[in-house]
Amino acid sequence: MADILVRLATPDDGAAYHHFMDAIYSENLDTLIPPAASTKLEFTYRYVIQHDAVRSALFLAEAAGRIVGAANFTRFVRLETDHTIGVGLYVDKSSRGRGIGRRLMEAGIAWANSVPDIERIELLVMENNREALGLYESLGFVYEGLKRAAVKKPHGYFNIVVMALLMKQAANIS
Numbered sequence: 001m002a003d004i005l006v007r008l009a010t011p012d013d014g015a016a017y018h019h020f021m022d023a024i025y026s027e028n029l030d031t032l033i034p035p036a037a038s039t040k041l042e043f044t045y046r047y048v049i050q051h052d053a054v055r056s057a058l059f060l061a062e063a064a065g066r067i068v069g070a071a072n073f074t075r076f077v078r079l080e081t082d083h084t085i086g087v088g089l090y091v092d093k094s095s096r097g098r099g100i101g102r103r104l105m106e107a108g109i110a111w112a113n114s115v116p117d118i119e120r121i122e123l124l125v126m127e128n129n130r131e132a133l134g135l136y137e138s139l140g141f142v143y144e145g146l147k148r149a150a151v152k153k154p155h156g157y158f159n160i161v162v163m164a165l166l167m168k169q170a171a172n173i174s
Contacts, residue, residue: 004068006103009058013067014045017060020067024090030158031129033151056085059107061100068095071104073112073121083119085112089132101132105139112167119167126151127159141165 009017018041025035039047051058051072061069069091076084087108091100112118123141125132137143141163149157 003063004098004100004103005062006059006069006107007062008053009048009051009060009070011045011049013060014048015041016067017048017058017070018044020070020092021090023092027093030153031126031132033124033126033160053111057108057111059104059111061091061095061104063095068092069100069104071101071108073108075118083117085118085121087121087123089123097131101135102139105135109139109165121165121167123163124160125163127161133161133163136163139165 018039021039021044024032048058050056051074055075057073059071059073060067070088071090072088073085074088076082076086087105089101089104091104109121112121121141123136124147125136127133127146142165143161144164145162147160147162150160151158
């Protein structure tokens, strides 16, 4: 794993990140919540720029100069939920099972801990994604609920699990 570099994305990563995400979604995995629509490159650039590590962050895992994983930690925009970060985690099919997802999540959690007004990290994960569920639980995420039949694919419905990690500031809330 020493050959994997985990770092914050920069605006220069826009095109590579766009192509990486296109490849992820083209797999059409049953463990992946599909995007609403295909994203134009200009929107991807804007997305990367918005994840400037001030309010939101985008971490990339690289091997031999190629993106093999990404984790976005995106701030919720409403005033009442501004203390919450939503997470998306993606690893290239040729790189899965090598601990890249864990390294990306650890980097994002460390970043969130360094931002004083982030109190909660939340994620949605397909119930059939056992590897991801195990990873999130091992990092301290707690099961909060189940969205039944939340995703409909051509061959059936899938449930989504809601999980969250409370930061130090919010840990005493019941």
